[in-house]
Amino acid sequence: MIWVLLAAHIVGIFAASYSGRSSMRTGLLVAAIAPALTTAWATTQLLKPNDTVYEMVWVQGLDLSLRFRVDSLAILMTILVSGIGALVFVYASGYFKPSADGGSHFPASLLLFSFSMLGLVLADSIWTLFIFWELTSVSSFLLVGFKNLDVDVRIAARRALLITGGGGLALLAGFLILADASNTTVLSNLEPISGPNAGIAAALLMFAAATKSAQMPFHIWLPGAMAAPTPVSAYLHSATMVKAGILLLASTSATFEDVAIWKPLGLTLGISTMLWGAFGALRHRDAKLILAWGTISQLGLLVTLLSVGTPKATFAAMSLLTAHAVFKAALFITVGEIDIRTGTRDIYELGGLTKSMPITFAVAAISAASMAGVPLLLGFAAKEAAIEAVLDLKGTELWLVGGAVIGGAVMTVAYSLRFVLGVFGPGPQTSVSPRRSAMTVPAVALGAASIAGYIFLGSVNSIVGPAVVELDEKANVYSLLRWPGFTPGLLTSLSVVIVGFLIGYSVSTRTEGANAPTAIGASFADRSINEVLTFARELIGRIQHGSLPVYLATMMTTASLAATPFVTAIDPDSLRRWDHVLQIPLGFGVVASAVAGAFVTTRLSAALTLGAVGIGVSGLFALHGAPDLALTQLLVETVVVVGFVIGLGRLSRRFPPVGGAWHATRMAVAVLGGIAVMVALIASASDPTGLPPVAALSEGAVEQGGGKNIVNVILTDIRALDTLGEVVVLATVAIGIMALAKSPKPEGRKAAQ
Amino acid sequence: MSFVLVATVGGLTSVGIYLITSRSLGRIILGFALLGHAAVLALLASSGPAGSPPIAGTERSISNPLPQALALTAIVISFGLTLFLLALARRQHVLTGDDLVEDDLEDRRIARYDDSPDTSIERATR
Numbered sequence: 001m002i003w004v005l006l007a008a009h010i011v012g013i014f015a016a017s018y019s020g021r022s023s024m025r026t027g028l029l030v031a032a033i034a035p036a037l038t039t040a041w042a043t044t045q046l047l048k049p050n051d052t053v054y055e056m057v058w059v060q061g062l063d064l065s066l067r068f069r070v071d072s073l074a075i076l077m078t079i080l081v082s083g084i085g086a087l088v089f090v091y092a093s094g095y096f097k098p099s100a101d102g103g104s105h106f107p108a109s110l111l112l113f114s115f116s117m118l119g120l121v122l123a124d125s126i127w128t129l130f131i132f133w134e135l136t137s138v139s140s141f142l143l144v145g146f147k148n149l150d151v152d153v154r155i156a157a158r159r160a161l162l163i164t165g166g167g168g169l170a171l172l173a174g175f176l177i178l179a180d181a182s183n184t185t186v187l188s189n190l191e192p193i194s195g196p197n198a199g200i201a202a203a204l205l206m207f208a209a210a211t212k213s214a215q216m217p218f219h220i221w222l223p224g225a226m227a228a229p230t231p232v233s234a235y236l237h238s239a240t241m242v243k244a245g246i247l248l249l250a251s252t253s254a255t256f257e258d259v260a261i262w263k264p265l266g267l268t269l270g271i272s273t274m275l276w277g278a279f280g281a282l283r284h285r286d287a288k289l290i291l292a293w294g295t296i297s298q299l300g301l302l303v304t305l306l307s308v309g310t311p312k313a314t315f316a317a318m319s320l321l322t323a324h325a326v327f328k329a330a331l332f333i334t335v336g337e338i339d340i341r342t343g344t345r346d347i348y349e350l351g352g353l354t355k356s357m358p359i360t361f362a363v364a365a366i367s368a369a370s371m372a373g374v375p376l377l378l379g380f381a382a383k384e385a386a387i388e389a390v391l392d393l394k395g396t397e398l399w400l401v402g403g404a405v406i407g408g409a410v411m412t413v414a415y416s417l418r419f420v421l422g423v424f425g426p427g428p429q430t431s432v433s434p435r436r437s438a439m440t441v442p443a444v445a446l447g448a449a450s451i452a453g454y455i456f457l458g459s460v461n462s463i464v465g466p467a468v469v470e471l472d473e474k475a476n477v478y479s480l481l482r483w484p485g486f487t488p489g490l491l492t493s494l495s496v497v498i499v500g501f502l503i504g505y506s507v508s509t510r511t512e513g514a515n516a517p518t519a520i521g522a523s524f525a526d527r528s529i530n531e532v533l534t535f536a537r538e539l540i541g542r543i544q545h546g547s548l549p550v551y552l553a554t555m556m557t558t559a560s561l562a563a564t565p566f567v568t569a570i571d572p573d574s575l576r577r578w579d580h581v582l583q584i585p586l587g588f589g590v591v592a593s594a595v596a597g598a599f600v601t602t603r604l605s606a607a608l609t610l611g612a613v614g615i616g617v618s619g620l621f622a623l624h625g626a627p628d629l630a631l632t633q634l635l636v637e638t639v640v641v642v643g644f645v646i647g648l649g650r651l652s653r654r655f656p657p658v659g660g661a662w663h664a665t666r667m668a669v670a671v672l673g674g675i676a677v678m679v680a681l682i683a684s685a686s687d688p689t690g691l692p693p694v695a696a697l698s699e700g701a702v703e704q705g706g707g708k709n710i711v712n713v714i715l716t717d718i719r720a721l722d723t724l725g726e727v728v729v730l731a732t733v734a735i736g737i738m739a740l741a742k743s744p745k746p747e748g749r750k751a752a753q
Numbered sequence: 754m755s756f757v758l759v760a761t762v763g764g765l766t767s768v769g770i771y772l773i774t775s776r777s778l779g780r781i782i783l784g785f786a787l788l789g790h791a792a793v794l795a796l797l798a799s800s801g802p803a804g805s806p807p808i809a810g811t812e813r814s815i816s817n818p819l820p821q822a823l824a825l826t827a828i829v830i831s832f833g834l835t836l837f838l839l840a841l842a843r844r845q846h847v848l849t850g851d852d853l854v855e856d857d858l859e860d861r862r863i864a865r866y867d868d869s870p871d872t873s874i875e876r877a878t879r
Binding site: 544545546547548549552553556574575576577578579580583584587590591594595597598603606610613614617620621623624625626627628629632633636639640643644646647648655666667669670671673674675677678681682684685691692693694697698699701702707708709710711714715718719722723726729730733736737740741743745746 | 773
């Protein structure tokens, strides 16, 4: 079934890209089909005991396969990914103007993301996980950079891609170590590992998760990613993709439980991100950025809880993840609607929307309350579980983690209130354009889910509970409570809500000095990226300078230096002075003619020296006992000299003059190359591996080839096909020369003389 | 291995390299031809000692025939290559009036960080 659903997504991508050509809205609605089908299927799988593996092996020996596993956790995540996905597609069809032109890649890209995220949550092989992880980064880049005519948008998209892509590389490296150490590539079979390599793998995976899930200091890409259209922000950058890092931590934390740095690293990242994110949400005045910083803070809380690592904390983390996906998607959806209908997202320009946008206000208020952890909503039950989990800790950990989580929760209440008051509260009466149902319906559905989740808390428990047990078997004793009774946890969360409410109220009524903070981290990242690009450009300018002679000289020098190791292999005993005394004058004549040819200034004399070299070489062949070679060489040389005269005859008589400094370099390179060839040649003869098979060849030539000239028999019998190929090469050359010589001069050009 | 042959190979290689790093297409072709000679001689030098021609049934010790068969192919192929290069040089002369190897202007533009529209087509038809 998994294959069918994944295939449906791929078909959907093409269908959406085809139908999106004429109209954006059609494309989006077509794209919604595959996630809707997937949600329907996943819903039927709920509450069933489930543990099916789907595998498509690619390379058996390397454990490379597409491997998916359908268990309770995968089903829960599938419902979140595809369910919210389907709603977001519907929402987007209202978000873009009905007149929005087709021809954009938006529907197809958004469905590509949906497909990648589905693959990611189902993956059971680390390689499958890695591939889909990277696909989500790429599709996120395409979606963030959707309005690609705006330079700021392009910069934000590039930043997001490079940070999450860098995390992807770390993930690959970490997985390689992990696969090596634990001897398996199947996620569900990973065993706890230890040792120094395990520490490195843990750090790499933590880094990957931190980039994807926007942990300090890598959170800087997430606010920039808000340049994307709001459906993208709601779907990728709050509900699903940023949870990928959390999922990675959750599914590998058992593997790294013995690694010392895992927990402190995670706690440091999580706590600092949680507090700094909440602080950011209190400072910004763009409603969408408030939510984005709130997401960063919530992700920090999730990382903190998973790093604590107790079964209770893991249970709380997964409950919060579910609740967060629901309320944060709803909040983003309402912000998008407000943006479209009022034309602004600045909380100081917005106000009085309670009357003009009552449905949106209701959804936003309920979802923000759920985010704040106000009772009678799903967020309350999840937040309660988190506070109970940290209050269970002992000693320093209680004070450190407990204090931070409670502090973060207070700030969460504060920014939730600031968001609602800022957007809907008293202020300028913003004028609004008419409501679009396509935007309202998904918002209401998600808003209602926060209430329904609380009312039907038993069902939520029966879905989330088994999912958490997949991660930690000891977590099966926990469940979300509708009303925990007057425990210290409840009293804490109630006081958190009250204190946060007071802080939020005082913050949102104060408007002085409320300029948006500058994004120091982001501009630092962009400057670094630009520096790297400039450096790359300069480096390429030096390496790829475009001068053919310099390229050749560089290559020759490199090859010559590569021959250095042969120097030690030289055995002087393998050298004779000469085979025949006549070799001396002939060899001298060949080299002298060649040198003369290099320095003569007229083209004709160069051609003649080449002829002299050829004749000398054929003499050397004859002396060596190779008459066939000598005859062929003589024939060939004659034709080549004629060719030189014909080919270059129309050029000016003299070669162009040669420059000075470059001249000396060429000499040096040439001498070095000559020495290297000699060294390699002598070294090759120093350690012969056997005698030439002369006897066998001469016997075979007569008996099998029926000829006495062994060289001829080799060419015509043993290497007959090669010789045929050689003939074809010559024929091709002849045709090529003919074509070049017969081509007319192009129109409008004068051949210079 | 005969040192004289080895030295001849080294000398031909040096001159060949010197010539192919030149800017004149005529000289580059000359260099290729010399490198071809060097390669064939190297093959021959490494084939063992000199001897009488490799004819079966000869009483005296014959030279190794196998590398000779390979060398024969090499000679013919480098002959074809040289002639084809000459035809190209001639064609270039028809088009541009000289036989110089120019720098790649696109690469120069990258080095200069030049984002202006491509003019190489106009240059080629100038």
